[in-house]
Amino acid sequence: MKTFEASxxxxxxxxxxVARAALEFARDYARDRVQFGRPIGQHQAIAFMLADMxxxxxxxxxxxxxxxxxxxxxxxxxxxxxxxxKLVAGETAVRVTEQAIQILGGNGYTREYxxxxxxxxxxxxxxxxxxxxxxxxxxxxxxxxLHVT
Amino acid sequence: MSSDPQPSFxxxxxxxxxxxRDWVHDFAERVIRPAAQEWDEREETPWPVLEEAAKIGLxxxxxxxxQWLEPSGLGTAVAFEELFWGDAGIGLSxxxxxxxxxxxxxxxxxxxxxxxxxxxxxxxxxxxxGAFCSSEPGAGSxxxxxxxxxxxxxASDEWVLNGTKTWVTNGGIxxxxxxxxxVEPALAxxxxxxxxCRRAPAGCRRxxxxxxTGSGPRIPRRSCSTTCACxxxxxxxxxxxxxxxxxxxxxxxxxxxxxR
Numbered sequence: 001m002k003t004f005e006a007s008x009x010x011x012x013x014x015x016x017x018v019a020r021a022a023l024e025f026a027r028d029y030a031r032d033r034v035q036f037g038r039p040i041g042q043h044q045a046i047a048f049m050l051a052d053m054x055x056x057x058x059x060x061x062x063x064x065x066x067x068x069x070x071x072x073x074x075x076x077x078x079x080x081x082x083x084x085x086k087l088v089a090g091e092t093a094v095r096v097t098e099q100a101i102q103i104l105g106g107n108g109y110t111r112e113y114x115x116x117x118x119x120x121x122x123x124x125x126x127x128x129x130x131x132x133x134x135x136x137x138x139x140x141x142x143x144x145x146l147h148v149t
Numbered sequence: 150m151s152s153d154p155q156p157s158f159x160x161x162x163x164x165x166x167x168x169x170r171d172w173v174h175d176f177a178e179r180v181i182r183p184a185a186q187e188w189d190e191r192e193e194t195p196w197p198v199l200e201e202a203a204k205i206g207l208x209x210x211x212x213x214x215x216q217w218l219e220p221s222g223l224g225t226a227v228a229f230e231e232l233f234w235g236d237a238g239i240g241l242s243x244x245x246x247x248x249x250x251x252x253x254x255x256x257x258x259x260x261x262x263x264x265x266x267x268x269x270x271x272x273x274x275x276x277x278x279g280a281f282c283s284s285e286p287g288a289g290s291x292x293x294x295x296x297x298x299x300x301x302x303x304a305s306d307e308w309v310l311n312g313t314k315t316w317v318t319n320g321g322i323x324x325x326x327x328x329x330x331x332v333e334p335a336l337a338x339x340x341x342x343x344x345x346c347r348r349a350p351a352g353c354r355r356x357x358x359x360x361x362t363g364s365g366p367r368i369p370r371r372s373c374s375t376t377c378a379c380x381x382x383x384x385x386x387x388x389x390x391x392x393x394x395x396x397x398x399x400x401x402x403x404x405x406x407x408x409r
Contacts (some may be wrong), residue, residue: 007251013226014240017233064226066158072222073156117189121237128316134290 007129008082009067012089015125016061019093022100022118023053029104046103053096060089080135080142087135090125097122163221170227176207177235185236194322195239196276203273208243210270213250245318246270249279249327269325280323282314289316292329299330 027050030041040046067085070077077083097119101108108115126132140148162170180201188195202208216224233240246269254262269279288294297312310330314320 007248010225010229010244010247013229014233014237014244016226017230017235017240018237020230021234061230062160065160065223068226069158069222072220111186114185117185118237124237131290 008086009064011129012064012085015089015093018118018122019057019096022097023057026100026103049099053099056092060092063088080139083135083138087132093122093125173228173231177231181235181239198239199276203276246279248281252327265325278319278323280317280319280326282317282326282328284316286315297330
């Protein structure tokens with residue numbers, strides 16, 4: 001499916017956008033929201049979650065940009081780099097938006113805040129344009145050189 | 150241009166890409182973000198936002214083509230990240246025509262590209278959409294299981310599409326639907342280049358809109374049952390012996406991918 005191969009890094013970039021929105025919102029919230037006498041971002045439990053989120057978003061973007069660059073310069077996807085970008089970005093969007101809800105606690109669960117919407121929106125990225133399982137199949141074949149089914 | 154045969158990868162965005170990123174971000178922050186909740190609740194296509202984007206040239210064939218051809222390759226990725234930072238549902242509305250455009254531009258003849266791509270975007274005051282129809286009720290991840298057929302009718306010089314598509318972004322409201330169909334039986338019988346079809350074929354029935362969890366609600370993902378006849382024109386892929394094709398309805402045919 002040539003159409004899907006060409007579009008995978010673009011779809012990955014969409015997922016990165018959703019994840020970044022959630023990361024930024026949760027970061028700002030963690031700076032302002034005070035519990036136990038200090039901003040919740042000063043609690044390791046929250047800061048470490050934000051650290052993981054930030055690292056994941058950057059990793060997803062780097063895979064996305066690599067695949068987009070390869071596609072543009074006609075460097076063959078020898079290790080299924082297009083699928084890697086879609087897999088990691090989609091899974092990252094789901095995880096990071098879920099973590100953002102967790103950081104906002106009860107507020108995150110309500111529709112008064114946008115993070116629950118971003119989580120609903122993120123889920124499609126592990127499904128359309130090739131599910132995460134299809135991406136793993138493509139990557140698995142490239143990595144092993146075997147016809148994984 | 151460097152004489153280095155292997156172009157080097159750089160994270161340094163060009164001034165053009167940085168400027169574009171800031172411009173798209175500004176639109177995402179000013180127009181998309183504030184509209185997101187409303188359109189999430191309405192579960193409708195955000196036509197006013199599409200119109201706003203068309204007005205500044207963001208929803209346009211020119212903009213998407215420019216980013217697609219941007220020399221570093223990062224143009225589209227950078228633009229899409231900003232749009233979806235604004236809102237994923239509205240982002241999908243703004244980019245949903247792209248898949249149809251890629252299918253035609255990757256496989257179609259220059260004439261097909263020149264005719265159909267502009268119809269997928271329209272212009273300010275007359276915004277249009279494209280739809281890429283691939284999945285079927287019985288063919289999701291298993292794309293090779295598609296049953297939609299395009300059969301050439303010599304008597305009327307038409308291709309007849311017959312099948313049911315589902316999860317079609319912009320399905321039923323697009324001006325151009327690019328439909329993945331198999332022409333295998335047709336090729337064996339007709340042994341000549343296959344075809345394309347023009348707008349609004351009689352017999353295309355719009356199915357129900359599926360409610361969904363997330364960004365889907367802001368763009369129709371409709372089932373679309375199709376039996377329609379399309380006047381035959383040249384179809385590039387058939388000439389090289391490919392047997393699986395993109396055919397479009399109301400709009401057009403594009404071409405093909407190789408059989409597995």
